[in-house]
Amino acid sequence: MNGSVAGGFSEELIRLTRRPSGLGFNIVGGTDQQYVPNDSSIYVSRIKKDGPAYLDGRLREGDKILAVNGKELKDLRHKDAVELFRNAGHDVSLRIQHRLQTQNGPVGHQGDGGDSGGLRLAAILVPGLALAAAAVWILLRHRQRM
The missing domain is CATH 2.30.42.10 (PDZ domain)
Known part of the structure; x- marks a missing residue:
């Protein structure tokens, strides 16, 4: 620029x-x-x-x-x-x-009316990681009871 x-x-x-x-x-x-x-x-x-x-x-x-x-x-x-x-x-x-953008990282193309690719990826990864963490916690709790 x-x-x-x-x-x-x-x-x-x-x-x-x-x-x-x-x-x-x-x-x-x-x-x-x-x-x-x-x-x-x-x-x-x-x-x-x-x-x-x-x-x-x-x-x-x-x-x-x-x-x-x-x-x-x-x-x-x-x-x-x-x-x-x-x-x-x-x-x-x-x-x-x-x-100027206030976010960190690359800025996606805004002309298509959608989010940047990073935001879409985060929308998928964050809930997925939360589910994985919950599953690990449940598994560890179950093992402790055995």
Whole structure:
């Protein structure tokens, strides 16, 4: 990841190539449709599976888009931001602000709407280990009574 890291946020420059279906993500926000209270910034609301943003893997739902092809996205109405993306051309440069993750370990791809693989694995292993520990405890207690 390139860019700066400060105050729980990091910035990154992402270059995407437009396909006929677009860049592969939806946006929310603007001066007329604030997504975050008292913040008229533009945010990524959804990453479309198999689109350019999804395949690139760096853009995440909830990221703030600071600039498109060097043009700052400040004080724009939602429809004006959409129009800016539509007219951005074939190769599009996005300056993004990510929220830093508070968890340890690798972060899974968030564009598919699911948990990261580590969370799914933990959801299976933790109950399994608890059952195994209970079985060992029962076995040891049973042996002591013999």
